[in-house]
Amino acid sequence: MEDTWNHYYNILFKISSITGAWPYLKLRTKIFRVTLRTTITLTILIPQLAYQFKCKKDMQCTFKAMTAYLLSFIAMLKVYTIQSNTRTIKNFIQHLLGYWKELQTSEEYEIMKSYAENSRRFSLVYTIYCFIAVIVFVLMSLIPYALDIVLPLNESRPFLPPYQGYYYFVDMQDYFFETISHGIVAWTVTVAGLVVHDCMFVTFVEHVCSMFAVVGFRYEQLLFNRNEEMKDVNNSSEISHKKIAFFVHTHREALKYAQLLENTFTTPFAIQMLIVTIEMSISLLQIAQGNEDTLEALRYIFYVFGQLIHLFFLSFEGQKLIDHSLQIRDKIYNSCWYSASIKLQKLIIFVMMKSLQPSFLSAGKIYILSLKSFTTVLQTSMSYLTVLTSMQ
Known part of the structure; x- marks a missing residue:
């Protein structure tokens, strides 16, 4: 079990421990890391808001400011969604580890491994992608500076700040390298909170999907004897009824955890969807107007692309949960249910009826992922x- 945990969930454990999101950290350690991370995020969020107030009635300036601080808001929202649901996170982690012990066959173990591998792959790729993206985004500010050295013009190229912010006591252009260094550190810490939230979310969704997959496999194999192919089990009706009762219990458990995911994330997702929609609209507006230089426009393109990736992964996991919850009825139908006794067939029908209604994840009970x-x-x-x- 320890080897399984280290292989499939070690990335999630490490990144959540570093950021203070791991629910089993000591309270003092947890408070220190969360406080430190929040403080560092505020060092970029407050200048971003100050830049917004500096814009006054300039809509172009306002839109520039919004694309910066809305991302910070999303990161903060994700961080405190995890922190405010520590008990739920613990519940999921305990069940995830315990579920491996409940697997009965090598086929079920392979099913569980495939979904755990999906979680591991996502955590690894998504973490690397987000950190590289934020570093490249900030370091793009060096391009005009480098071009002035390599290909100098009669005048300096326009200054490209690492992010849109306003410091009352510091000129970002005069303290260019200090600002870039601060931007890399602060944005990396801020994005780390976003990464932890999304990796935990995907891991939990994949776990619930694996539960549905295992239950579906058990229903498929209910009327088959593994030693004798296609053997009817009507003679062992009592055993079949006990199996059905056990399968119903595991199915209800999967439904319970799917609903727990929905209850935990529905309100934060509603706020995130609203912000993401506004962010993409403003970024597309900046690109369409063409008022920015090439590097600034390229930044907005990267920004939109990142938001699309983020939204796609959330929607894909939501779609996956819907599909897996509905596949139970298909797997039951594809089994040899007609070989069962009439009493057993009636029990199976109730299970199929329960599977007609899909489990889903939503944003504010309105937008279904x-x-x-x-x-x-x-x-x-x-x-x-x-x-x-x-309006322009």
Whole structure:
């Protein structure tokens, strides 16, 4: 069990421990790390808000400021979503570890391994992607400075700040390298909170999907004897009824944890979807207007691309949960249910009826996370873009 944990969940454990999100940390350690991370995030969030107030009625300046501090808000929201649901996180982790011990066959173990591997792969790729992206985003500010040295012009190229912020006591251009160093550290710490939230979310969704997959496999194999192919088990009706009762229990457990995910994340996701829609609309507006130089426009393109990746992964996991919850009925139907006794068939029908209603994840009980809804957000962002363009 320890080897399994180290292989599949060690990345999640390390990144959540470093950021103070791991629920089993000592209270003093947890408070210190969360406080430190919040303080560092505020060192970029407060200048971003100050830049917003500096804009006054300049809409172009306002939109620039919003793309910066809205991302900080999302990161802070994700951080405190995890912190405010410590008991739920513990519950999921305990159940995740305990569920490996409940597996009965090598096939079930392989099913569980495949979903755990999905979690591990996502955690690794997503963590590397986010940290590289934020470092590249900040270091793009060095390009004008480097070009002035390599290919000097009669005048200096326009200053590209690491992020949109305003310091009352410091000129970002005069303290350019100090600002870049601070930006790399602060944004890395800020994005780490976002990474932990998303990795935990995907790990838990994959775990619930694995539960549905294992239950579906058990129903498929219910009427088969592993020693004798396609052997009817009507003669052992009592054993079959006990199996059905056990399968119903594990199915209800999967439904319970799917609902627990929904209750935990629905409100934070509602706020995130609103912010993401506004962010993408404003970023697309900045690109469409073409008022920025090439590097600034490239930044907005990267920004939109990052938001699309983030939204796609959330929608994909939501779609995956819907599909797995509905596949129970298909797997039951594909089994030899017709070989069972009439009493057993009636029990199976009740299970199939329960599977007609999918489990899903939503944002505020309104927006259901799915691939179809993903396209809806894109359409909404384009609609907002049209409205914002007409206001210019």
